[in-house]
Amino acid sequence: MPTCLNLLRLLATGCLMTVATAGPEARAASSRVRVALLLLLSATILVSVGLAARRPNILIAIADDWSFPHASAYGIGWVSTPAFDRVAHEGVLFLNAYTPVAKCSASRASLLTGRNPWQLEAGFTHWNFFPPKYRSFIEALAEAGYTTGFTGKGWAPGTALTVDGSPRALVGRPFQQRKSPPPTSAISNNDYAANFVDFLEAAPADQPWCFWYGGAEPHRAYEAGSGAAKGGKTTDAIRNLPAYWPDVEAVRNDLLDYAYEVEHFDTHLGRILAELERRGQLDTTLVVVTSDNGMPFPRGKGQSYDLSNHLPLAIRWPAGVPHPGRSIEDYVTLPDLAPTLMEAAGASWQSVGMAPTPGRSLLPLLNSEKEGRIDAARDHVLVGRERHDPGRPRDQGYPVRGIVAEGMLYLRNYEPDRWPSGNPETGYLDTDSSPTKSALIKGRRARGEDPRWSIVLGKRPDEELYDLVNDPDCVENVVGHLNYAATRFTLADRMLAELKAQLDPRVSGPMPDIFDTYPFANPDFVGFYERYQAGEANLPRSVDPNDVDPPLKD
Numbered sequence: 001m002p003t004c005l006n007l008l009r010l011l012a013t014g015c016l017m018t019v020a021t022a023g024p025e026a027r028a029a030s031s032r033v034r035v036a037l038l039l040l041l042s043a044t045i046l047v048s049v050g051l052a053a054r055r056p057n058i059l060i061a062i063a064d065d066w067s068f069p070h071a072s073a074y075g076i077g078w079v080s081t082p083a084f085d086r087v088a089h090e091g092v093l094f095l096n097a098y099t100p101v102a103k104c105s106a107s108r109a110s111l112l113t114g115r116n117p118w119q120l121e122a123g124f125t126h127w128n129f130f131p132p133k134y135r136s137f138i139e140a141l142a143e144a145g146y147t148t149g150f151t152g153k154g155w156a157p158g159t160a161l162t163v164d165g166s167p168r169a170l171v172g173r174p175f176q177q178r179k180s181p182p183p184t185s186a187i188s189n190n191d192y193a194a195n196f197v198d199f200l201e202a203a204p205a206d207q208p209w210c211f212w213y214g215g216a217e218p219h220r221a222y223e224a225g226s227g228a229a230k231g232g233k234t235t236d237a238i239r240n241l242p243a244y245w246p247d248v249e250a251v252r253n254d255l256l257d258y259a260y261e262v263e264h265f266d267t268h269l270g271r272i273l274a275e276l277e278r279r280g281q282l283d284t285t286l287v288v289v290t291s292d293n294g295m296p297f298p299r300g301k302g303q304s305y306d307l308s309n310h311l312p313l314a315i316r317w318p319a320g321v322p323h324p325g326r327s328i329e330d331y332v333t334l335p336d337l338a339p340t341l342m343e344a345a346g347a348s349w350q351s352v353g354m355a356p357t358p359g360r361s362l363l364p365l366l367n368s369e370k371e372g373r374i375d376a377a378r379d380h381v382l383v384g385r386e387r388h389d390p391g392r393p394r395d396q397g398y399p400v401r402g403i404v405a406e407g408m409l410y411l412r413n414y415e416p417d418r419w420p421s422g423n424p425e426t427g428y429l430d431t432d433s434s435p436t437k438s439a440l441i442k443g444r445r446a447r448g449e450d451p452r453w454s455i456v457l458g459k460r461p462d463e464e465l466y467d468l469v470n471d472p473d474c475v476e477n478v479v480g481h482l483n484y485a486a487t488r489f490t491l492a493d494r495m496l497a498e499l500k501a502q503l504d505p506r507v508s509g510p511m512p513d514i515f516d517t518y519p520f521a522n523p524d525f526v527g528f529y530e531r532y533q534a535g536e537a538n539l540p541r542s543v544d545p546n547d548v549d550p551p552l553k554d
Contacts, residue, residue, distance in 0.1 A: 059285050062215070090316050093314050101117045102300070151176060171214070186221045297432075302430050328372070332362060413462050416461055
């Protein structure tokens with residue numbers, strides 16, 4: 001639209017100049033033309049001003065390690081999320097939103113750039129050096145006239161510098177000054193909502209703004225027992241546990257502690273919405289609420305299953321959601337958010353130097369009056385992983401690519417001889433330490449064999465296929481079942497075709513293992529396995545040393 005308005009201005013101005021330089025007779029005959037052209041020029045200016053005035057403010061509220069469907073809007077009774085529920089009720093609720101990679105820095109990089117992680121070079125790995133060649137959409141919005149800022153966790157962990165070594169503002173200017181006593185010893189003391197108020201006070205009144213509220217919750221660690229003692233929760237409120245965790249009180253209380261931290265994130269979201277409402281800005285703000293990746297539990301964060309990649313997502317924007325209160329079943333992915341927000345802001349993707357995106361704007365879904373499935377082409381998403389945390393020989397990752405389509409999950413494990421959760425002798429470092437993880441490890445030690453341990457921490461075959469409708473926990477691998485054979489090959493072919501089209505080095509090109517060659521930005525991670533085995537490095541402080549097993553064959 002801005003380009004069209006510029007053309008109208010040029011046309012009207014050019015016509016007026018032509019009339020002004022004509023002879024007396026022509027000038028007399030063209031008085032009505034002059035009036036019409038002046039009206040046209042005035043109209044284009046008014047429309048332009050109106051468009052600028054209607055550019056929405058943008059609020060991105062992103063939790064740290066929050067899985068679908070853990071919100072009361074999705075019908076979960078042991079988590080209360082009234083602020084998220086409000087956004088969903090007054091906007092739209094997504095039922096099939098996914099991250100392409102279930103790890104913090106890579107997932108956030110995908111969201112910010114609109115690119116899948118395998119298109120981001122070092123950006124696919126954890127604790128990386130963010131490649132300077134890829135811009136974030138928030139940097140682009142700043143160039144397009146938006147005031148930008150953030151509080152809490154932005155893009156992290158890692159190092160983001162320009163080519164000349166200057167720090168980058170990937171999510172805007174930091175607002176971190178305000179602190180408040182946290183409800184537990186493990187929750188951040190960042191007063192996110194108060195820092196948002198500071199941002200609003202600093203933002204020019206005549207500019208739209210984009211703010212990133214990056215909660216540090218429900219990232220581990222948790223204060224043990226806080227969900228019950230401070231949140232008033234009871235373990236019997238949890239109806240069912242995933243089939244691959246032991247159903248013991250320690251695991252149930254671990255979930256309640258997680259729920260209490262989700263609620264802390266939601267409490268600050270509620271305060272932020274109330275502040276916008278008080279200032280009369282809520283209805284001119286596009287609000288996105290989601291997470292970077294799944295919950296920090298075994299088989300969740302860092303892995304490639306539904307618990308790992310399936311995320312909560314709700315969007316509120318009265319100007320762009322004329323039919324609120326809908327639930328949308330279309331498959332959407334975090335790289336869709338950047339083109340969505342850029343389009344809503346009236347910013348041109350190419351003109352501000354954004355790299356090409358496979359993401360697709362969600363505005364047609366938001367503008368629709370339909371619910372359920374809206375766009376038949378949105379029938380799948382791609383997922384994957386490379387190197388996350390350290391703990392394998394030679395800083396190796398665990399490469400996976402996958403596709404979720406029509407209720408099925410297909411995974412291709414490219415190095416099945418490696419340990420998917422990290423080597424036992426370094427404590428399975430690719431799965432966050434937790435009472436749930438420790439319960440699995442103790443179960444195997446006590447019984448010699450434990451099918452739950454095998455599913456979660458054991459080695460995996462080179463292909464996996466799960467029927468998410470009948471097996472949402474992804475326990476029964478049906479890759480060898482005859483009645484799923486056609487689905488297996490169809491999904492594998494479709495996944496590979498798209499990855500090749502996106503120039504994924506893992507499936508095309510001369511260096512499939514290139515992601516293992518990118519250096520860690522955290523020096524403590526470099527060569528960790530070898531240094532730990534030699535007694536030259538200690539386990540990270542967050543790791544329970546009792547989780548370390550001797551080297552295992554299987």
